[in-house]
Amino acid sequence: MTVSIYRVLSEAGEGGKLVAVFPDSEGNLQARAAKAGAPLSVFVQSASLSEVALRVFTPVKERGSSDSAALAALTMLRTELLDVAEVQMGDEMLPAQLCGGEWLLRQGVPDVTAIEADLSPIGLGARRVWISSLGRPNLVAEVPDLAALDTFTPNAEAISALNRATGTTGLVLLTADGPRRADLSFRAFGPLKGFLEDAASSNMLACAVGVLGASNRLPTDTNLLRAAQRMPGQPARLSVQFGEVGTGVEVWVGGAATPHRQS
Template sequence: MDSLVVPTHYRVLSPPQAEGGKTVAVFPEAAGDLQARAAASGAPLSVFVEAVDAGSVTLRVFTPLKEKGSSDSGALAALAFLHGQGELLDVVDVRMGEEVLPAQLCGGEWLLRQGEVQVTQAPPVDLSPLGLEARSVQVASAGRPNLMVETSDTAALDALTPNAEAVAAVNRATGTTGLVLYAPGGPGRAEVSFRAFGPLRGFEEDAASSQMFACLVGALGAQGRLPEGTNLLRGAQRMPGTPARLTAQYAETGGGFEVWVGGSARRRDP
């Protein structure tokens, strides 16, 4: 196939009628200089389909500057593209580098398994350098521990501008690698709003974080605050200027909550 084939661009995890989430360029094949093609794609993230059959897909993911081991946003865009081509079942395995993630189609949205979230009590910590008055503090992990801090309301959540050095210091003091701030409610019938910070992971704030939202689902579950009569939760991620909408499916296990996270992936012009 021609290595210069034009990619299809997707807006992933964007709220309805909004330009948020992340933009991903999907290439239906992996040929030629993938790094150069990613740099020319016009998107901050490019995903190449290396192999595909009805029950599995192998992907390679690049930023304009380097190859990225894995990306949930890249996987969601590729799954939406391939399913639209009639190439996939509704349950598949997604391979990216050394990682294999089960994926399922649920209500028109692809969800990726994030694993089992374990929640523990947070150690004593001074949150005043972050300008926070916390309603609750926990540690939740699906492989990487996050400090989960509930703020008073969504207005307080939006008003916060935590200093990256202060966030990193709080993470080190609590043995965590990320910080999730959250409050009940949100736009578009979202049950919870949140923001996600990770200077120890190489980013100040993430616009759309599946793994950190999964940890939030587990934290709410440990408090007995998940919605009754359903196994779905919708979250509004509120990075200033870049809103995102994520969907989680969950099930309580013996020691925590198994969580799948995903959301919309809509085609758009580059």
């Protein structure tokens, strides 16, 4: 059966993530994923008007969930779905909604705490930062502009030590500056999570947006943002919808998935 490769959350057709979407879940899924030619493969187990069940694999193992995989599958299934749906991946059930032609997934309401920390080991000095959590706490720090964000050179050992010292598992750097009409730009690091830098991270962006909400810096004339993720050589563009709830800011993150090729 034909497998469709999608480029998800790309910036002007470049970067983002490649996801192979299979319309069925028959046979040896791991073997099929290994042959797909993409870092992620998603298999559609079932689909109705409002519910989709997926299984996600890398070329070497099954992965519990992936927002990028879900966005690719939802895009392929668009004509079979309502504008709102529930997506099941592993033990997770994620609400999804179509907004402006792009699918968004509910990330939740980040729990945000401001602290003072010495970021000198990663070259940023002492400053006010935030711990923002959606299940796993991330350290969020702001840099002055896009140039400072783009020239930051990550050191896995130093970032890991900083995360351990602050009781966090990842690091997000953000700035209000952005290219091509982006409202904010960010980079996401997670050596303690098994990667140095992620190219497209919905969860870590949601944590950063939670910080903006806690700091009263979200716009009041719109509930939509465009975010540029700036991993060198692999840029991504993500869309955010936010709204105030009793305990903070509820955040949905998603973006475009475009056909790349079929095989």
